[in-house]
Amino acid sequence: MQTISSTAGEVTSRELRQPQSPLVTIKGEPLPLTSSKFVLSDLAFYYGKVQALAGISITIPANHITAIIGPSGCGKSTLLRTLNRMNDLIPKTRIEGQVFLDGDDIYSPNVDVVDVRRRVGMVFQRPNPFPMSIYDNVSYGPRLYGVTKRADLDQIVEFSLQQAALWDEVKDKLTQSGMALSGGQQQRLCIARALAVEPDAILMDEPASALDPIATLKIEELMQTLKSSYTIVIVTHNMQQAARVSEFTAFMMIDQNRAGTLVEFGETAQIFTRPKNRQTEDYVTGRFG
Template sequence: MYRIETEDLNVYFGEDHILKDINIKIKANTVTAIIGPSGCGKSTFIRTLNRMNDVIPNFRHEGKVYFDGKDIYDPDVDVVELRKKIGMVFQKPNPFPKSIYENVAYGLRIHGVTDEEIIRKKVEESLKAAALWDEVKDRLDQSAFSLSGGQQQRLCIARTLAVEPEVIMMDEPCSALDPISTTKIEDLIHKLKKDYTIIIVTHNLQQATRVSEYAAFFLNGELVEYGPTEKLFVSPQDKRTEAYITGRFG
């Protein structure tokens, strides 16, 4: 079963042609790594999948982006609901200036949940799912900024999980973290994939091989190669893929 499919997707910012004829099918309950050098369109691509590019001036697209068979750019699509189902974790941890508890509760409140018992239960479930509960359960009323960088990133993942997404996109979630925190995030990704479809943008090729089943190599706005991660890294079909993963450029 494919959760997300793109069909001849092109993205423009004004006159700049950022993504060119992207065709990809992403399976449910898998981890897909998006790799490629800086400026190749990786982040633009995942932001197209939940319409986050809509807020950028002069953005336009051609082609189709399907989520469970429905084109997300159809006029009748509720963008708020779409972004609830396809959540995003950003490169730099971005907790709100609130308590640990209220950071996780935030999404529930803006989606209309008012029952405090339901919120309390969901906050606990989400923090446990993000492997953070045991570290923060005795200080939920403290500022989120009191947490370490790695803890803040797991808090942001918990905040995403609280609103019950179906797809989680991560835009270089470990780039600002130390190796120990990175390992915790990678372990978490392995645990989450049984319940979620995960797409991760990463510059770290070793990380791509550790966490993903599928990998997509982008270059100059084009999808050069896409397939099982092991096959792409061991026997790439395109010379440009081989040059990138062997470090000859990028």
């Protein structure tokens, strides 16, 4: 059995009020506080004694796609997993600082972690459908959260698969195994599965790195249609993908203590045409990293 030490008990001294949002602008206009989905305040994260993240403060706008880029080992995935407390599942981890989701500190003691993970869904690098039918893959979450009526589940499955742009391809074979789909379809099935529990945000960790270019573009197009209803945060090694799909980009690097830090955050158009930081410039032009 795993020892989960990153419990809320360790962070009881935290201030439970959401801090002032660091200045985020959209096309030069300041982002209203109500338009932020996540606010991270001086976040640090430790795997045992090893510090993986240090001093990260960032505001992630709602209903936009934010990309996290940076060289291998800079803490991108660790940062992503702090947004739905996925790191809690890793033994001997510890967090400092705060992560606010819609103004609520998700690491505060009275927070239901299961509810956090319902509100913030996740899609992984390799498609990981459950070894069950397409229908059961999508209805699994809603059933877990108490939906039992067949008609309700039917509606959720159809709506989720439609949102994931997969319905037309699978509507006649819902009883077939999800494992029998192509890689791209499996990934969209995983997205449908995440959408079925009506999340606020979706985290994507290299969601297209195992897919061919056409399947990749389908996922990217899907992200564009989903952002009107969901906040999407994507970790990607593919800078062209970050440039194509996201409106905001966070660039991370490791500091002198080998902990991941945020170097620059801004509108994607700015980061990829006139970054303010020299390290960002070197990274996005491929001269470093």
